[in-house]
Amino acid sequence: MFKQILEPYLQHLEIERGMSPHTIEAYGRDVSFFLETACAFGVLKLPLDAGQLAKLEDQRGLLRGHLALLRKLDRQRSTLDRHLAAIRSYYKFLLVTHVLEKVPDNLRTGKGGRRKHLPRDLTIEMTEQMLAQPDISTLRGLRDRAILEMIYGLGLRLAELVSLDLGRIDWVSGRVRVLGKGNRERVLPLAGCARTALGDYLELSLEQDIRQRFTTGRLFDDELKLPVFEGRRGYRIAHRTVQSRVSVYAGELAGVRGVSPHTLRHCFATHLLEGGAGIRVVQELLGHQNLSTTQIYTHLSRGRIKESFLNAHPRARRKNEREKKK
Helix, strand or coil: CCHHHHHHHHHHHHHCCCCCHHHHHHHHHHHHHHHHHHHHCCCCCCCCCHHHHHHHCCCHHHHHHHHHHHHHCCCCHHHHHHHHHHHHHHHHHHHHCCCCCCCCHHHCCCCCCCCCCCCCCCCHHHHHHHHCCCCCCCHHHHHHHHHHHHHHHHCCCHHHHHCCEHHHEECCCCEEEEECHHHCEEEEECCHHHHHHHHHHHHHHCCHHHHHHHHCCCCCHHHCCCECCECHHHCECCHHHHHHHHHHHHHHCCCCCCCCHHHHHHHHHHHHHHCCCCHHHHHHHHCCCCHHHHCHHHHHHHHHHHHHHHHHCHHHHHHHHHHHHC
């Protein structure tokens, strides 16, 4: 409905802000929903043009009403945050393009009111048990184990895993070039269990001549874009397939629920910090642009440290036991 009016904004996100296609699609969807609300509230009327959009100026009640509608639809807090970010960026675009002269007061606060939540994570023991679930006597089992090991071993996002091409893996030097959010590239080490699991999978999934060229770094140009992980009929594996397989293996692990590919990425960061890795190193490996995004994992690590302290220190243990008796 709003494709034509939003086209300049979406181009701005792609060209000037360098956002990923996935983020651009989400922002476009969120802003479109916001414009629907504006029409429903009578602030805007179809067909939309620049003159109509000027009516968005200083509409504080519209934003409150839109957020109330999202809450009524039982949207998660993370979804509300993304909607706010999308609407805020759209208002900024309208300011830059001189459609508006000011924005509502409740859009000027930035992200200060955003509530950070601790992600779900698994212990090292539970993670290892989950990674051992796939049946590696089959090709699909080898693929699934390689997927789990790559996400947990390299901290990959789901989109980064799915879009991974053979040409981005330097098998000789043991490095992977990952294209993350905002088209920012980072280089990750490929070693240990992740390298072994990926090698076992590619040993069977690749044709012998392609595998030979891959392991020696001599792939032909048309082979550089071949997907590392395939789904049905030789096509690139789908996001939903990866999500489903992770959920299945977590379910087999004593019925653990709510585990996603992003959970394994969280575990990657948390377990690194618990093992003594510096937060700057973890930030680089995760591909976070801001250190504040990585710092959420320090809370998880501190929680484990506190638990170990309460269980191990004699003075802390006595106090803990007294509190439990109450």
